[in-house]
Amino acid sequence: MLAAVIIIVAAIYLFADAGLRTARIGDPLGPKAFPALVGGGLILSAVLLVFETLAKRRTLEDRTIEPRTKDEKHLVLVMIGMVVWSGLYYYVFETLGYLIATPLFLFGLLSYFNQRKYLTNVLVALGFTGIVYLLFSILLGVPLPSGPLRL
Numbered sequence: 001m002l003a004a005v006i007i008i009v010a011a012i013y014l015f016a017d018a019g020l021r022t023a024r025i026g027d028p029l030g031p032k033a034f035p036a037l038v039g040g041g042l043i044l045s046a047v048l049l050v051f052e053t054l055a056k057r058r059t060l061e062d063r064t065i066e067p068r069t070k071d072e073k074h075l076v077l078v079m080i081g082m083v084v085w086s087g088l089y090y091y092v093f094e095t096l097g098y099l100i101a102t103p104l105f106l107f108g109l110l111s112y113f114n115q116r117k118y119l120t121n122v123l124v125a126l127g128f129t130g131i132v133y134l135l136f137s138i139l140l141g142v143p144l145p146s147g148p149l150r151l
Contacts, residue, residue, distance in 0.1 A: 003046040003053070010042035078112075085109065097147020098137075102129045 017035040089105040096104075106125035114121055136142040 003049045006042055006046035006049070010039045010046065013042065014039035081112075082109070094145045095147060096145075097149055098144040099129065099133060099149055100147055101145075102132075 014036065017039060085105070085108055089101060093101045095101075103122075103125040106128060107121055110121035110124060111118070133144065137144050
């Protein structure tokens, strides 16, 4: 089911990419190259997911299905928490700006998945944010929300 949804979304994405105009000057690929790579990657991921699901289904046919364990219920709660945390990040992204919202978001995730390693979590969150900011904002000229920092 997930693979089908991914393929549908990728097809819509690639259809929208096909509608982009090609510039007569500059890069011969124009603005279509990166979205086409993303769409192709989505479709490839969906196909791999189908193969993985079919392979697991064959190995699981021999096992009987047991009721959910406490750990599986915990995983569902973790997934819901991640969705809520990501939604909150999306909600405050423009207001706080990239340089404030992103390290807070990453530190929150890292604090859960890499517990009691606060210095490492802070360094990874700040380092990743800084590298991506330099790459996109400085080198590629992609405007990222500045929030109250106004850089």
